[in-house]
Amino acid sequence: MNDLKQKIEMAFDSIDINIPEDNRMIINISKDGVISILSYLKNAGYEHLALISCVDLINENEFELVYIVSAYMKRDDEFHDREKQNIIIKTRISRKKTRFMTVINIFENAEPYEREIYELFGINFQGHPRLKPLFLEIEYEMPPFRKNFDTRKFVDDMFGNIPEIEGH
Amino acid sequence: MRELELYYGPQHLGMVGNFSITLNVEGDRIKKATANPGYLHRGFEKLMECRTWMQNFPLVCRINVVEPDHIELIYSMGVEKLAGIEVPEKGKYIRSIYLELARVASHLFGLWAYSNMLGFDTVANWAMYHRDLILDLFEELTGARVYHIYIRPGGVRRDFPDGFEDKIIETLHTIGGKIPDYNSTFFDNRLFKKRTKGIGKLDRENAKKMGAVGHAIRATGMKYDIRKIEPYAAYDQVEWDVPTRKGGDAYSRLLTIRDEMIESVHMIFKLINKMPKKGTVYTKTPNPFKWKIPEGDAYVRCESSRGELGLYIVSDGGKKPYRAHFRTPSYSHGLTILENILAGEDIADVGNIMMSLYVVAPEIDR
Numbered sequence: 001m002n003d004l005k006q007k008i009e010m011a012f013d014s015i016d017i018n019i020p021e022d023n024r025m026i027i028n029i030s031k032d033g034v035i036s037i038l039s040y041l042k043n044a045g046y047e048h049l050a051l052i053s054c055v056d057l058i059n060e061n062e063f064e065l066v067y068i069v070s071a072y073m074k075r076d077d078e079f080h081d082r083e084k085q086n087i088i089i090k091t092r093i094s095r096k097k098t099r100f101m102t103v104i105n106i107f108e109n110a111e112p113y114e115r116e117i118y119e120l121f122g123i124n125f126q127g128h129p130r131l132k133p134l135f136l137e138i139e140y141e142m143p144p145f146r147k148n149f150d151t152r153k154f155v156d157d158m159f160g161n162i163p164e165i166e167g168h
Numbered sequence: 169m170r171e172l173e174l175y176y177g178p179q180h181l182g183m184v185g186n187f188s189i190t191l192n193v194e195g196d197r198i199k200k201a202t203a204n205p206g207y208l209h210r211g212f213e214k215l216m217e218c219r220t221w222m223q224n225f226p227l228v229c230r231i232n233v234v235e236p237d238h239i240e241l242i243y244s245m246g247v248e249k250l251a252g253i254e255v256p257e258k259g260k261y262i263r264s265i266y267l268e269l270a271r272v273a274s275h276l277f278g279l280w281a282y283s284n285m286l287g288f289d290t291v292a293n294w295a296m297y298h299r300d301l302i303l304d305l306f307e308e309l310t311g312a313r314v315y316h317i318y319i320r321p322g323g324v325r326r327d328f329p330d331g332f333e334d335k336i337i338e339t340l341h342t343i344g345g346k347i348p349d350y351n352s353t354f355f356d357n358r359l360f361k362k363r364t365k366g367i368g369k370l371d372r373e374n375a376k377k378m379g380a381v382g383h384a385i386r387a388t389g390m391k392y393d394i395r396k397i398e399p400y401a402a403y404d405q406v407e408w409d410v411p412t413r414k415g416g417d418a419y420s421r422l423l424t425i426r427d428e429m430i431e432s433v434h435m436i437f438k439l440i441n442k443m444p445k446k447g448t449v450y451t452k453t454p455n456p457f458k459w460k461i462p463e464g465d466a467y468v469r470c471e472s473s474r475g476e477l478g479l480y481i482v483s484d485g486g487k488k489p490y491r492a493h494f495r496t497p498s499y500s501h502g503l504t505i506l507e508n509i510l511a512g513e514d515i516a517d518v519g520n521i522m523m524s525l526y527v528v529a530p531e532i533d534r
Contacts, residue, residue, distance in 0.1 A: 023398070047376055047377075048376070048379060048381075049379060050469070050476065050478055051480055051493065051495040053480045053491075054493075055482055055491045068478070068480065068495070072376055072385070073390055073391065073397075076390050076391060077391050079396060079397060083397045086467055086469070107379070108377050108378050108504065109377075109378050109500045111503075111504060112499065112500070112503040113499075133206075135209040136209065137206065144211070144214065145213070145214055151215075151218065
């Protein structure tokens with residue numbers, strides 16, 4: 001893990017890497033560097049994109065996008081340390097300007113993840129071939145997974161006016 | 169020939185679960201498939217942000233209806249990692265035994281769905297009956313048949329009752345004794361082979377590219393199993409092997425699942441033999457209403473019966489999770505891989521391929 005850290009630090013400047021525990025590496029990078037670090041990691045053998053997640057950091061007025069990559073096995077029946085490692089890449093984008101680049105060209109299975117984040121957080125992934133709703137049935141005024149979406153008020157508006165059934 | 173649009177599911181007879189696929193067909197041949205999830209989207213990840221750490225258990229186990237136990241485990245593992253809780257030795261063994269039972273039950277349920285789809289009603293009934301025997305065990309252990317909420321942060325809820333190990337062994341012998349019958353009626357059957365060999369082929373390169381995990385990648389020959397790669401619970405305490413196949417088609421996937429079941433049963437016997445007789449089964453945790461977990465984030469993963477299951481969880485130091493995001497195996501299997509491998513196949517094989525990939529709709533929607 002430390003070797004990889006050194007290699008990445010050599011290849012990229014202004015990058016913040018820490019290893020909080022065994023087999024987990026957290027890379028903080030500015031939003032312009034995400035594509036290049038992901039392709040670098042893919043070429044280094046970390047070709048399994050496990051998850052793309054998004055965290056709404058409302059107090060800092062930013063979204064944090066989280067990419068988690070790991071490696072498949074090199075040989076079919078030999079276990080190495082490399083598969084144990086999960087690399088977590090974090091980047092921040094402004095809550096006002098919710099645009100980002102798609103990573104489908106690097107990881108094909110990023111497609112539904114990006115669609116989900118577009119729908120639930122309202123982040124627009126440039127270059128995504130079909131950025132349309134994935135789960136939700138109706139359109140919301142605000143993407144519903146944002147922290148300032150008032151779930152309770154929405155439930156009251158949606159279901160509060162249903163008339164009671166007679167006899168109850 | 170004219171191209172038509174065909175809606176396959178959620179009401180279609182060949183569909184298992186609340187999921188739908190829009191097929192563009194030319195005659196009997198599929199040109200393009202589009203998956204439409206969302207019939208079971210309940211917004212659990214958002215709801216979890218409004219409940220305390222312990223209150224979330226009834227929610228998380230409903231993320232996968234067929235096999236809730238691994239979701240309980242992954243959530244417990246996430247909380248344990250954030251709060252720095254250790255699991256006692258006996259708790260780890262009990263977790264492993266319980267999870268392997270859940271894996272067998274889930275595979276039997278999958279076998280029911282699959283054999284039903286191919287028209288093997290007898291096998292389907294056997295599988296359902298044998299799953300029920302395992303549910304009886306769960307009922308005795310936890311009080312519930314489907315949603316057990318047995319695993320908790322720090323261990324498991326309670327110890328095995330007296331003589332429970334013997335009951336597990338007896339039940340597994342009953343199921344294991346039926347394996348020759350399963351083989352002769354189903355797995356060695358000419359019809360089964362005809363319907364599955366070469367269908368839904370997923371080669372190694374495509375599997376890697378589209379994020380295949382679990383039995384989908386093991387059916388291409390790779391022993392990719394999180395239980396071996398990053399052992400949790402007591403999986404590093406006993407000897408066991410990861411079953412694989414080479415073909416990458418529906419046939420190989422089904423046989424991988426069968427071998428995995430057999431391996432799980434052997435593993436349970438070994439775990440029961442090695443389990444410590446005395447000791448606590450859980451570490452005490454603070455009052456759930458006042459429990460605050462230190463600020464931080466964690467990614468944990470385990471091997472559910474469908475493949476790599478992960479959880480990215482963030483705490484802001486409060487009583488509730490700040491964000492939780494589940495990486496479920498059916499997500500890439502059902503949305504990316506299914507869409508890709510359906511192109512070029514027959515309409516009759518849609519349900520077949522979908523079940524061989526083991527897609528469960530609630531896991532996709534969450």
